[in-house]
Amino acid sequence: MTGETNETTTAPARFALPSRILHWLMAPMVIAQLLIGVTMIASLSYYPLLLAIHRPLGVLILVFAVVRLVNRLTHRLPPFPATMSRAERRIASWSEYLLYALLLVQPLIGWAMLSAARFPVTLLGPLRLPGIAPHDIDIYAVLRECHSVFAFLLFATFTAHMCAVLFHTLVLRDRLIDRMAVWPSKPASPEQDAAKA
Amino acid sequence: MEPGDHGSEHDDEPAEIKSAPPGLGPLTRRSALLGMGAVAGIAAVDVGGFAYAGGWLRPDALTPPRFADRFEHVYGQHDGFRRNHAKGLSATGSFASTGAGAAICRAAVFQPGSVPVIGRFSLGGGLPDQADKPDTVRGLGLLFQAPNGQQWRTAMINFPVFTDSTPQGFYERLLASKPVPGTGKPDPQKMAAFLDRHPETVAAMKIIKQSPLSAGFADSTFYGLNAFWFTNSAGATVPVRWSVVPRDVAGANAPGPSRGKDYLFDDLIRTLAQRPLKWRLILTIGEPGDPTNDATKPWPQSRRSVDAGTITITAVQTEEAGNARDINFDPLVLPDGITASDDPLPPARSAVYARSFTRRAEEPKSPSEVNVAQVLS
Numbered sequence: 001m002t003g004e005t006n007e008t009t010t011a012p013a014r015f016a017l018p019s020r021i022l023h024w025l026m027a028p029m030v031i032a033q034l035l036i037g038v039t040m041i042a043s044l045s046y047y048p049l050l051l052a053i054h055r056p057l058g059v060l061i062l063v064f065a066v067v068r069l070v071n072r073l074t075h076r077l078p079p080f081p082a083t084m085s086r087a088e089r090r091i092a093s094w095s096e097y098l099l100y101a102l103l104l105v106q107p108l109i110g111w112a113m114l115s116a117a118r119f120p121v122t123l124l125g126p127l128r129l130p131g132i133a134p135h136d137i138d139i140y141a142v143l144r145e146c147h148s149v150f151a152f153l154l155f156a157t158f159t160a161h162m163c164a165v166l167f168h169t170l171v172l173r174d175r176l177i178d179r180m181a182v183w184p185s186k187p188a189s190p191e192q193d194a195a196k197a
Numbered sequence: 198m199e200p201g202d203h204g205s206e207h208d209d210e211p212a213e214i215k216s217a218p219p220g221l222g223p224l225t226r227r228s229a230l231l232g233m234g235a236v237a238g239i240a241a242v243d244v245g246g247f248a249y250a251g252g253w254l255r256p257d258a259l260t261p262p263r264f265a266d267r268f269e270h271v272y273g274q275h276d277g278f279r280r281n282h283a284k285g286l287s288a289t290g291s292f293a294s295t296g297a298g299a300a301i302c303r304a305a306v307f308q309p310g311s312v313p314v315i316g317r318f319s320l321g322g323g324l325p326d327q328a329d330k331p332d333t334v335r336g337l338g339l340l341f342q343a344p345n346g347q348q349w350r351t352a353m354i355n356f357p358v359f360t361d362s363t364p365q366g367f368y369e370r371l372l373a374s375k376p377v378p379g380t381g382k383p384d385p386q387k388m389a390a391f392l393d394r395h396p397e398t399v400a401a402m403k404i405i406k407q408s409p410l411s412a413g414f415a416d417s418t419f420y421g422l423n424a425f426w427f428t429n430s431a432g433a434t435v436p437v438r439w440s441v442v443p444r445d446v447a448g449a450n451a452p453g454p455s456r457g458k459d460y461l462f463d464d465l466i467r468t469l470a471q472r473p474l475k476w477r478l479i480l481t482i483g484e485p486g487d488p489t490n491d492a493t494k495p496w497p498q499s500r501r502s503v504d505a506g507t508i509t510i511t512a513v514q515t516e517e518a519g520n521a522r523d524i525n526f527d528p529l530v531l532p533d534g535i536t537a538s539d540d541p542l543p544p545a546r547s548a549v550y551a552r553s554f555t556r557r558a559e560e561p562k563s564p565s566e567v568n569v570a571q572v573l574s
Contacts, residue, residue, distance in 0.1 A: 035250055040548075042252030042260040044364050045541060047548035048529045117554070118524060120348050126533040128346055137523040141558035155247060163240050171232035173224050 013078035013179060020182045022068045026061065030103065033057050034155050055110070056123040062107035069100060083174040092164070095157055102154045108132075109147050116140035259368060261552040264545070267368055268553070271375045272323025277562035280553040282336045282352075284327055285319035286462050286567045287521035290473070290510040292341055298480055298505035301435055302427040304534035305343040307505055315340040316510060317521035318414050318465060321354065326566040329461040331410055337419040337441065338526030339508070347532040350524075352546070353419035353441065356405045359492035362397045364545035370398065401493035414465045415474050416446045423528065424489035424538045427480070436483035436538060438496065441476035441508055462567040469513050470573055478505040489538040516565035525554040 014020065033054065040050035080089050114121050115131030116139040122128050133139055168176035178185040245254070252260045268280035275283060292314050298307030306312055320327060321334030334354050341349040361367040373391035374383045392399050411417045421439040428434045457463060468474065480503040481496060488494045516522035529537055529547040537543050 034247070038247055038251040041552075042250065042258070042262075044259060044261060044264065044545040044548050046544070047261065047551070048537065048544045117558075119527075119530065120346065126345070126347065130346075135519065135523070137518065137558045141555075144555050145559065159240065159243050162243065163236055166236045166239060167232070170235050171229050173228070173232070 013081070015078055015180055016071075016075040017182075018071050019068075019075055020180050022064065022071060023180055024182050026064050026068065026103070029057060029061050029064070030154075030158065033061060034151065034158070037151055038155075052122075055114075055121065058107040058110050059123060059129065061103060062111075065100070065103040065107070069104065072100065078179055081168075081174050081176060081179075083168060083172050083176070088164075095161060098157050099154075099161065102150055102157065106147070106150050106154060109143050109150065113140055113143035113147055116143055259365060261545075261548040264364070264368060264549045265552045265556060267371050268323045271371050275323065275325050276560035277557050278323075278325040278565075279319075279557060280323055280549075282319035282321055282338075283323050283325040284462075284566055285317050285336075285516060285521070286465065286565075286569070287514040287516050288316035288318060288510050289512050289514070289520075290314045290316065290508060292478065292506055292508050294506040295504060296506075297503050298478075299429070301429050301433075301437065301480065301482065301503065302534045303430040304349065304532035305345045305347060306341045306349055306532060307534075310344075312344065313342050314508060314510075315342070315521050315524060317516075317524070317526065318462065318513070320461070328458045331412075331461075335414060335417050335419075335461070337414075337417075338521065338524070339441075340521075340524055340526065340530075341532075343532055348530050349532045349535065350526050350528065350530040351421050351439070352526040352528055352550075353421050355411070355417040355419055356422070357408050357418075357420055358401045358404050358495050359422045359542065360398050360401050360405070361395070361542075362491045362493045363541050364549075366395050366398065367542075367545075370395070397491070397493045404495060411443075411446075413461050415468050416443045418442045419476070421528075422492045423540045423543050424483060424487075424492075425531070425543075426536045426538055427482075428534050428536070436487060436489045437535075438481045438483065439505075440479050440481070442479055444475040444477060444507070459567050459572075463572045466513055466567075466569050466572045469510065473509050473511045475510075476508045478508055479503070480505050490540045492540060492542055513569055515567065515569045518562070522565070523558075525550050527551065 015023070036050045036054050036057070040047050040054060043050065080092070084092065111121060111129065112133040115133040116136050118131075118135050120128050121131065133143070165177055165180075168174050175185070248254050252258050252262075265280050272280075272283070279285070290313075291311050292306065293311045294307055294309055296307070296309035298304075299309075317336075317338040319336035319338065320329065321336060327333070334356060336352060336354050338352040339350070343349070361370055370391055373387045376382055377384050419441045424436045424438050426434050427437045482501045482503065483489060483496055484500065487496045487500070514520050527547050527550050528543045531537070
């Protein structure tokens with residue numbers, strides 16, 4: 001996005017358009033995936049159906065995560081709002097890196113885990129992915145454990161991220177969420193107020 | 198991607214916090230409290246929804262972990278072994294397809310030709326070192342590895358019908374059949390109470406008792422029990438139940454020198470040391486009205502069946518890393534052309550097998566009871 005830095009003086013400081021689109025495309029996928037994952041391991045009747053969705057959705061998330069990483073490395077971020085303290089900014093940055101890491105690693109672990117257990121990695125009908133780990137039950141055990149731990153970590157990080165943004169938006173009312181908005185928002189923003197002042 | 202790569206032009210303007218944008222109202226104590234309430238509410242829905250979905254807020258829901266727990270409750274916990282059909286022997290062989298199955302199923306395994314097969318003979322129950330008895334349920338798990346990378350896994354037993362029509366029934370029967378310490382047999386009152394509530398199990402057990410009991414693994418017929426949908430290349434779909442029927446039943450079991458603790462497995466090992474064992478794979482095609490959702494009910498004998506080919510078991514191996522020990526014979530690992538029916542058992546089996554597989558994978562492993570080298574020495 002050329003001209004993004006110029007925009008910040010006339011419009012709210014926002015993430016680049018591709019970043020915002022990727023964010024809101026991935027958010028429902030990741031939330032659905034977490035819910036599907038946690039539901040299927042607790043369900044006798046829906047396990048196969050949910051697993052059949054979980055596999056291709058995981059691969060889709062992996063593809064999006066790679067695209068998003070490239071996008072992240074090629075776009076500059078908007079400045080943090082003044083309502084975020086130095087410590088909060090550090091936490092926000094590191095939790096962002098953690099989310100990127102989990103979104104990339106978690107699908108790969110799921111894929112490798114199925115490979116280690118000799119399961120065919122079926123996506124849709126006859127469409128399959130090749131195995132990416134040796135057939136080894138001990139490797140499966142480690143990967144399966146990691147898949148659970150990282151799922152809880154991903155859920156916790158997502159929840160913290162969502163609550164932090166909502167806290168800023170609903171309590172501090174600094175319109176933090178507008179930075180990631182793909183919907184039209186009022187031109188007024190703290191930055192613009194500051195620019196006017 | 199360093200924490201500092203966010204711009205920081207506006208770091209030092211705390212006054213901005215108070216300049217709430219128009220439309221959201223001024224930042225008052227009341228609005229802040231309302232906001233915090235909203236955040237807390239959304240967080241509660243988020244965490245609560247996740248916990249509910251995961252079964253942690255539903256202690257009465259029958260989940261795969263609780264199903265696996267029941268096996269451990271009834272049989273004890275035996276690290277590294279399957280929660281059910283714990284005692285077993287790995288096998289290898291092949292399936293030579295006649296091509297006849299292709300008329301009703303497009304799966305590559307039914308095209309004329311041969312595919313490798315990994316199998317596992319087992320005894321029902323969660324005790325990995327139980328003594329072989331003639332009336333203990335015998336199992337055969339098979340994994341057909343088609344050349345296109347697709348797999349077909351099935352776990353069959355030597356009963357013509359299953360004892361339970363629902364996962365809940367199976368779960369309850371497990372507890373009712375738990376041996377009482379004194380007698381080593383199930384509590385008759387508990388079993389009677391269970392059977393009162395489950396007439397389908399009574400009917401199924403009658404059919405099972407009527408079917409002749411074979412001498413060993415080699416001359417056992419194994420039944421897939423559950424109905425599946427088979428779809429051919431023209432897109433026509435029919436309900437199918439499959440079974441594997443032994444060829445050359447006469448003299449199938451080489452009598453061993455003794456009726457030892459593992460005599461069923463020992464006989465199988467000795468027989469296979471002399472010659473391969475063959476079973477015909479029979480696909481039985483259901484007709485409209487035949488139950489596809491109830492494995493306790495047999496289909497009429499008159500149903501058309503297809504001889505899809507011959508399964509040849511050429512060798513057995515002591516269970517160890519890398520062979521059938523490490524395979525989950527999940528009945529829902531199916532090739533393109535076979536899909537699950539409306540039977541509630543296969544989804545539950547798939548879910549509980551997965552839990553059992555994960556538990557035993559994470560536990561320390563110990564040697565299996567049945568040892569091929571010891572039997573042949």
